[in-house]
Amino acid sequence: MTCSGCNTSQGLPKGCKNNGGCGTDGCDKLSVFDWLSNMHQPAEELVCHIVEIRFKNERKEFYNNIDRLPLKVGDIVAVEANPGHDVGMVSMAGELVKAQLKHKKVNQTEDLPKVYRFANQKDIDVWQECREKEHAIMIEARRISRGIGLEMKISDVEYQGDGTKATFYYTSENRVDFRQLIREFATAFKCRIEMRQIGYRQEAAKLGGIGSCGRELCCSTWLTDFRSVSTAAARYQQLSINPQKIAGQCGKLKCCLNYELDSYLDALKDFPKYDAVLKSKGGDIACVKIDVFKREIWLSYTKSENVTWYKFSVEQVNEFLAQNKRGETLASLEDLNKQFNQTEDSLFGSGLLEANELNRFEEKKNRRRRNKAKGGAQQPQNANKKGAGKKQSRKKRKKPNQNRNEN
Known part of the structure; x- marks a missing residue:
């Protein structure tokens, strides 16, 4: 710019x-x-x-x-x-x-x-004057294009330094016949007209903006080559396939999904296939979650009411697959967990679900309410002690003294 x-x-x-x-x-x-x-x-x-x-x-x-x-x-x-x-x-x-x-x-x-x-100063003055009127001309150009009924979006207008030509950048999903539009623009703006179609990524790079990371868009600050980005890049990085989260300002997948993709691909070389199924005495076992850089895999039964997740290393899971390949049936997940000394704190199971229940604070609140109700019906602890009556009589004696002072 x-x-x-x-x-x-x-x-x-x-x-x-x-x-x-x-x-x-x-x-x-x-x-x-x-x-x-x-x-x-x-x-x-x-x-x-x-x-x-x-x-x-x-x-x-x-x-x-x-x-x-x-x-x-x-x-x-x-x-x-x-x-x-x-x-x-x-x-x-x-x-x-x-x-x-x-x-x-x-x-x-x-x-x-x-x-x-x-x-010279004259060149700069004409240049600045053209820059100042570009936004107003862009708004007017959008109004004219809507009046003709063209399905296009005019993203930006750039005047030549001497003011003799204006370039209109637009985006459109379909091919646009803008011959009539050029005649309308030439009549309205009194200059030579050039129409240039750009993609949605080029539009975001031209206009700029702030990304979800809080920084300026890569395409408007330093990125010049726009490589294709697929949803496989998000899957390899264990990201949720949510278009609102993985799409950029241009509406396409974020270019930054490719930045760390090579590191993830190198780390995933030793991992087993995500859809691999293990045969055990307790039933079929499937992978439910992986941590790429910690090299950890969580396993659980495919058909069971028990939703406990058991954590194993990549090497251990590869050994399980090798045993199944040799025709051996694995022990149950509980036995495998005990064999490899997994602690209960490292499991994603019923304890975690109970800890995240919404009504986990209700029992404590009910106890407090019952204690308050019992405390309101009880007498003070010092009601039967000596001297309690004396304190009350002392308070009663102060009242007539206050009345005498008022008289």
Whole structure:
């Protein structure tokens, strides 16, 4: 996002107040830190003269600095566009661009658009004016599209730096015939119109937001490649298949489900199959819960009123499966539990269910009520003791003294 698109003042980055010369472009959206800034630059003939320019939101493009302008991170420049020119901010310059070109698979010998000049005050004023009216135009564009009856959502509007062209980003599940819509937009907004369809993940990356973890969305801050995420990733991590919990702002499965998937897959290599059934004297035994990194498995009978869960290690369960494979029938879960010295505290059984019952406090409350009722009918403990009557007579003697003082 360009600094005029966010809330930074005067189109300049904040940060260390060095106007972009501190190695960072000063914006949280796909920000870049120049970790080569404190290293010696190569000879002049080997210096990379390609720079990366940031525009609104996450849009970045490479441009050729053919005039060898002394560009640094944070400079506002006017660059080549079709038609006219665009205005953006330098987000990367120097040797770091070579690594980015290799990462993006861009050939340096390609005919890249050119950097014209440093943006003057007139360029910045027109640029800021276009940015200020983008939101109002987006609202009006939505009203026009609804009037035509198109099933689409206009997510964002981006004006070119000189104000001659406006790009409308939209999402739609079906193909949209927007020829009439473009004519309506051109008549209403008096500029060249470009329609660009984006996916729901690209929409979330463009608009940004706060995730359920409390941090900014990965796709709007640093994530650029959107890999497919399946529900199997949630199952491997023992997560509940609840769309409201595992779906992101875009409505798709969260990209972070893939972050720890490899660690879970490595840890699950030694685990038996989740649907494996063990044969025992007490009946069929099935797995009801696993703890991946503690390497623990809870077993219970498949057909029994006893809902007790017994905890075993992965090695022990694998040994049970090997015994069944050899044709041996296991002992009952109770006997296996005693054999491997499982304590009652480590079991998920009736004791835990009783501890979680809602009426577990009712018996204590009833006892208190009965004690209060008995205490109200009893006499004081010192009623039959000597001196009790004297205290009452002393209280009675004080009353006539108070009456005499009043008279």
